Structures are given as structure tokens and as C-alpha cells.
Amino acid sequence: MQLKKAKRRTNWLARDWRLYVMLILPVAFYLLFCYKPMIGIIVAFEKYNLFKGMWGSPWVGLDNFQFVMKMSDFSSALWNTLWLNLLGLAAGFPVPIVLAIMLNEMKSIGVKKVSQTLLYLPHFLSWIIIGGMVLQLFSPTSGLINATLLKWGWIDKSIPFLTDGPHWQFTYTLVGVWQGMGWGTILYLSAITGINMELFEAAKIDGANKMQQIWHVTLPGIRSTIVVLLILSVGQMMNISFDRPQILGNAQVRKYCDVLSTFVYRTGIENHKFERATAVGLFQSLVGLVLISGANFVSKKLGEDGIW
Amino acid sequence: MMQNKTAEPNIVMKKPRIWTMPQIILTLIILLISLTCLLPFVNVAATSLSSKSAILSGKVSFWPVEMDTRAYKAIFSDPAMMRSLWFTVGITVVYTLFSMVLTILMAYPLTKKRLAGRKFFNFMALFTMYFSGGTIPIYLNIKELGLLDSPWSLILPGMLSTYNMIILKSFFTALPDSLEEAATIDGANDFQILLQIVLPLSMASLATLTLFYAVGKWNSFQDALYYIQTKAYQPLQLKLYHLIKGSQAVDIAAMEGGSSTVATDISESIEPASIIFATLPILIVYPFVQRYFVAGVTIGAVKG
Numbered sequence: 001m002q003l004k005k006a007k008r009r010t011n012w013l014a015r016d017w018r019l020y021v022m023l024i025l026p027v028a029f030y031l032l033f034c035y036k037p038m039i040g041i042i043v044a045f046e047k048y049n050l051f052k053g054m055w056g057s058p059w060v061g062l063d064n065f066q067f068v069m070k071m072s073d074f075s076s077a078l079w080n081t082l083w084l085n086l087l088g089l090a091a092g093f094p095v096p097i098v099l100a101i102m103l104n105e106m107k108s109i110g111v112k113k114v115s116q117t118l119l120y121l122p123h124f125l126s127w128i129i130i131g132g133m134v135l136q137l138f139s140p141t142s143g144l145i146n147a148t149l150l151k152w153g154w155i156d157k158s159i160p161f162l163t164d165g166p167h168w169q170f171t172y173t174l175v176g177v178w179q180g181m182g183w184g185t186i187l188y189l190s191a192i193t194g195i196n197m198e199l200f201e202a203a204k205i206d207g208a209n210k211m212q213q214i215w216h217v218t219l220p221g222i223r224s225t226i227v228v229l230l231i232l233s234v235g236q237m238m239n240i241s242f243d244r245p246q247i248l249g250n251a252q253v254r255k256y257c258d259v260l261s262t263f264v265y266r267t268g269i270e271n272h273k274f275e276r277a278t279a280v281g282l283f284q285s286l287v288g289l290v291l292i293s294g295a296n297f298v299s300k301k302l303g304e305d306g307i308w
Numbered sequence: 309m310m311q312n313k314t315a316e317p318n319i320v321m322k323k324p325r326i327w328t329m330p331q332i333i334l335t336l337i338i339l340l341i342s343l344t345c346l347l348p349f350v351n352v353a354a355t356s357l358s359s360k361s362a363i364l365s366g367k368v369s370f371w372p373v374e375m376d377t378r379a380y381k382a383i384f385s386d387p388a389m390m391r392s393l394w395f396t397v398g399i400t401v402v403y404t405l406f407s408m409v410l411t412i413l414m415a416y417p418l419t420k421k422r423l424a425g426r427k428f429f430n431f432m433a434l435f436t437m438y439f440s441g442g443t444i445p446i447y448l449n450i451k452e453l454g455l456l457d458s459p460w461s462l463i464l465p466g467m468l469s470t471y472n473m474i475i476l477k478s479f480f481t482a483l484p485d486s487l488e489e490a491a492t493i494d495g496a497n498d499f500q501i502l503l504q505i506v507l508p509l510s511m512a513s514l515a516t517l518t519l520f521y522a523v524g525k526w527n528s529f530q531d532a533l534y535y536i537q538t539k540a541y542q543p544l545q546l547k548l549y550h551l552i553k554g555s556q557a558v559d560i561a562a563m564e565g566g567s568s569t570v571a572t573d574i575s576e577s578i579e580p581a582s583i584i585f586a587t588l589p590i591l592i593v594y595p596f597v598q599r600y601f602v603a604g605v606t607i608g609a610v611k612g
Contacts, residue, residue, distance in 0.1 A: 016422070026414035035436075038441040054448070108326055117595060125590060128548050136352060142368075269444075277444045
């Protein structure tokens with residue numbers, strides 16, 4: 001009996017050892033570059049000293065958090081993060097849906113292919129490239145947009161797209177919508193393809209015109225995609241990319257363009273206040289985790305697929 | 309497609325009329341929106357080829373005014389810029405290779421239901437999508453590992469994307485089990501099955517992921533900004549960032565007959581020229597690879 005048990009144990013190892021060998025490298029990667037840094041979170045509770053390292057630095061409890069919460073830079077970065085994300089969601093969320101429906105209604109395959117190729121293009125370019133382009137296009141005097149508007153006499157003096165706070169936030173949002181609109185259509189287009197064609201036929205026989213078909217067949221057909229993507233974006237409210245605000249931002253609009261990611265970079269890596277920046281990062285991660293769990297919960301409650 | 313009038317049931321092959329008035333309007337709107345994705349580049353390209361005075365007076369729209377190619381000459385004769393280009397190519401190739409190997413090695417065993425500990429490894433990967441140490445602990449980790457200011461800091465930390473791993477896993481899972489069973493009966497082991505059966509059958513998905521990784525690396529700049537000090541290790545995007553932010557300049561002196569007058573002459577076109585210079589590689593391969601990406605996104609969304 002004993003022998004049989006031992007044999008069974010060696011059996012799966014004898015059978016699967018190759019699979020475990022495969023896992024060695026990726027698991028080592030996860031441990032070394034994903035899980036090991038998590039230990040570094042303790043820096044947030046220390047008075048970090050570069051020479052003493054994270055194990056030798058004195059423990060200060062929640063002091064760093066208290067200090068950071070009182071910083072006016074932090075609260076403005078936090079609100080800017082939420083505000084810019086909210087603007088991006090409000091302005092940017094419906095655009096791919098409308099665009100996908102329009103693309104789907106197009107009969108000419110050739111034109112459709114060409115426009116899709118163009119629409120996806122911004123997604124493949126770095127924010128540095130897009131940023132450089134935007135800085136040039138929106139520049140006050142020589143930029144194409146201001147120059148054109150001035151020439152046509154629509155405006156008397158150039159619009160401070162990048163140098164005035166609220167204008168900057170407008171430009172930031174606009175560029176974000178522009179960059180994401182084409183790529184965002186892909187999921188909706190594939191959802192539309194999944195709708196049963198008979199439903200359209202039935203609607204047509206019932207005398208529904210194009211708009212009615214879209215309203216009563218297409219939109220309900222992609223409802224679950226819309227709901228899941230919307231909930232996911234709400235779950236991402238605390239996350240903001242680094243590249244876009246960093247390249248578009250400038251000193252003149254600091255109060256409007258500083259967000260959590262740029263704040264962490266400036267505080268931690270530029271000014272070496274590692275413990276404060278780590279505290280901000282941890283705060284952001286924890287709130288983010290709560291948001292995404294909440295989003296997942298709501299999604300499941302609504303009868304949609306969760307994300308886990 | 310089904311627009312044939314029901315009143316004429318006898319004409320089966322009647323060519324449907326495509327260009328109705330609503331279709332024309334729709335097409336025009338879509339083309340207009342699509343053009344907004346192209347015209348900014350045309351403007352940047354036109355600016356990069358125009359003279360300083362034309363640029364400053366806002367005369368350049370979509371065609372070069374007073375053609376001047378010296379900005380490109382300056383870029384191509386700046387050794388630092390060219391070195392950065394090749395450095396970026398090298399980093400991208402090595403990174404993509406490493407990434408693909410790791411992604412395959414993680415995804416394949418996880419498709420095996422019989423694997424003891426599969427749930428554990430799966431969770432280990434998924435958890436990192438929702439929680440991470442954060443910018444600074446990751447930075448300190450790189451520092452501790454002695455990778456700061458080394459090209460490896462641009463390659464190793466982001467090697468495996470859990471998102472891409474899940475995409476590949478769902479590709480593997482979709483393959484018919486019978487193929488592997490047959491191979492097992494023939495005495496093939498897991499290495500052989502992976503190399504000789506699974507991978508050759510997944511070429512399309514492997515191509516997609518290769519492109520995902522390569523474009524991601526080509527465009528990345530955050531890691532370089534955080535970890536790299538040495539100028540020789542600056543990837544193109546970081547160089548471009550400094551150029552745009554005005555904290556670095558292209559070395560005009562290296563240009564043939566380069567002088568301070570040339571420097572002032574091309575001061576306005578050097579930045580757009582650099583943007584085009586860094587975008588060109590992507591623009592060249594983009595039309596060919598675009599459809600692979602689309603396939604990848606759709607599959608990835610099935611189980612995100």
C-alpha cells in the first residue's frame with residue numbers, strides 16, 4: 001500500500017516534470033520583478049535612508065501618509081487625476097460606440113478598410129511622438145490650428161490651448177479621445193458582428209428604418225460589451241498613464257496637469273523622497289484595488305461577465 | 309446586402325445599389341474623421357521640410373514651404389542620434405525575443421488541467437495585473453539588483469506581460485486536444501509537443517504577440533526616463549522627449565559644413581524632423597501588421 005502511494009506521487013512528477021521546468025523562468029520573473037518589489041512597500045512606513053536600505057531605516061508608522069495628505073501638491077494631483085479621468089470617460093466613452101456603428105453601416109468594404117487603417121494608427125504611436133505633434137499643432141502662433149483659425153478670422157487672438165489651465169485640460173482630453181477612438185471600435189465591431197442577422201431581417205420586415213434598427217437591435221446587441229467596458233473604466237479611475245501628462249504638461253499649467261503618476265515621479269525619482277512617493281503609490285494601489293473589485297462586483301450583479 | 313426590392317423577386321442577381329445618399333454622407337463623415345488621424349502627420353512632415361521663416365509665420369499646412377532638407381541631414385549625421393536608433397532596435401529585438409520565450413513557457417503549462425498547482429501559478433500571474441509594488445518599490449528593486457543605468461533595466465523588468473500571456477493561453481486552449489493525445493500515444497513528451505505541434509499551429513498568434521511586444525518596447529520611454537542616465541543608453545523615445553522638452557539638442561557640429569547659421573536655420577524644423585525620424589519605422593511596418601493586432605485584441609477580450 002505504502003509503495004503504491006509513493007508510486008502515485010512520483011508518477012505525476014515523473015509525468016509532468018518537464019512542465020515545471022518550463023515554469024522555472026517565468027516564475028522566477030514574477031518573483032524577482034513583481035513580487036519582490038512588493039516587499040519594498042515597507043519603505044512607505046519608514047524614514048528611508050538610502051545608505052541604510054529598506055531593512056535598516058527607522059520605522060515611522062503612518063507619518064509619511066499623514067505628511068503627504070497635508071501636501072497641497074498631493075491633493076491637487078489626486079483631484080486632477082480623478083477629474084481628467086472623468087473628463088476622458090465622459091467625452092471619450094461614447095465616441096468608439098458611435099464610430100463602430102457608423103463603420104458597421106458602411107457598405108463600401110474598400111473605404112471601410114482604408115478608414116479603419118487610418119483610425120487605428122494613433123494607437124501604435126508613442127505618446128512622445130503624439131505629444132511632440134500636439135505641441136506643434138496647438139502652438140500659439142505657428143501652430144496649424146491657431147494659424148488657420150486666425151487666417152479664417154474665426155478668432156482675434158490665438159487660443160492658449162497648452163498654456164492656460166482649463167484649456168490645457170480640454171486639449172489633454174481631446175487628444176486622448178482622438179488617440180483612443182479608433183482602437184476602441186474594435187471590441188464593439190466584433191460585438192456587432194456577433195448579433196444574429198435574423199434580428200435585423202425581422203426588424204426590417206416589421207418596417208423599422210435604419211435608425212430604429214440601430215436603436216432596437218444593434219445597441220441592445222452590444223449592451224453587455226458597453227456595460228463591461230464602462231465598469232472597467234470606472235474601476236480604472238485612480239490609474240493614470242505617465243507618458244501623456246508628462247509630455248503634454250508644462251510649468252505654466254502645473255496646477256492643472258500634475259497627476260499622481262507625475263507627482264510620484266517628481267517626488268520619488270527626481271527629488272529622492274522615496275518614502276513619500278511610495279506612500280502615494282500604495283494609497284493609489286489600494287484605492288485602485290477597491291475600485292476594480294467594486295467594478296467587478298457590480299458587473300456580476302448586473303448579470304454580466306466579471307473580469308475574474 | 310439584402311437591399312433588393314422584394315417587389316422584384318425574379319431578379320436574383322440584381323446588383324445592390326451601394327451609393328445611396330445616406331451612404332455618401334456616412335462615408336464622407338467617416339473619411340473626415342479618419343483624415344484627422346493622418347493630417348497631423350502630414351503637417352509635421354511638411355513642417356520638417358520647410359524653412360524657418362515659413363514655419364514661424366504659420367504658412368505651412370500640408371505641403372512643405374520653401375523646401376529645406378537640412379534638418380534631416382543634421383539628424384542622419386548626428387552620431388548620437390544614429391547610435392540611439394540602433395540601440396533602440398537592439399533593445400527591441402532582445403526584449404521581444406525574451407518576452408516571447410517567457411510568455412510561451414508560462415502559457416503552455418497553464419493550459420494543462422492535470423498540472424498540480426496550476427491554480428496557484430495562475431493566481432500568481434493574475435494577481436500582478438491588479439496589484440503591484442508601485443513605481444518607487446520597483447525602482448528600488450532595479451537599483452538593488454544593480455540594473456540601474458544598464459540596458460538590462462529596459463529589457464528585464466517588463467519582459468512578461470500577463471495580459472499577453474492570457475491571450476496566448478486562450479489560443480493554446482483553443483487547439484484540439486486530440487492532436488496532443490495522439491502525440492502522447494506516439495511517445496512524445498511535453499517539450500516535443502510544445503515545439504513540434506503546439507507552436508507550429510500557433511504561428512498567427514505568436515506573430516501577433518511578437519508585434520505587441522515589439523511596438524510596446526519601441527514606444528516605451530518611461531522606463532528609460534526612470535532608470536537611464538548614460539547618454540549612450542538612451543532609446544530614441546527618450547532622446548525625442550528631451551528634444552521636445554528642450555533639454556537636449558541635435559549635434560549640428562557633426563553635420564557636413566555644419567555651423568551656427570545652420571543651427572539657427574533649422575531650429576524650427578529639427579524637432580518635427582526628429583518626430584518623423586522616430587515614427588518612420590512604425591509607419592513603414594504598420595500597414596502590414598495592423599490586421600494581426602486586431603485579431604489579437606478581439607481574442608484577448610474573450611477572456612481578459
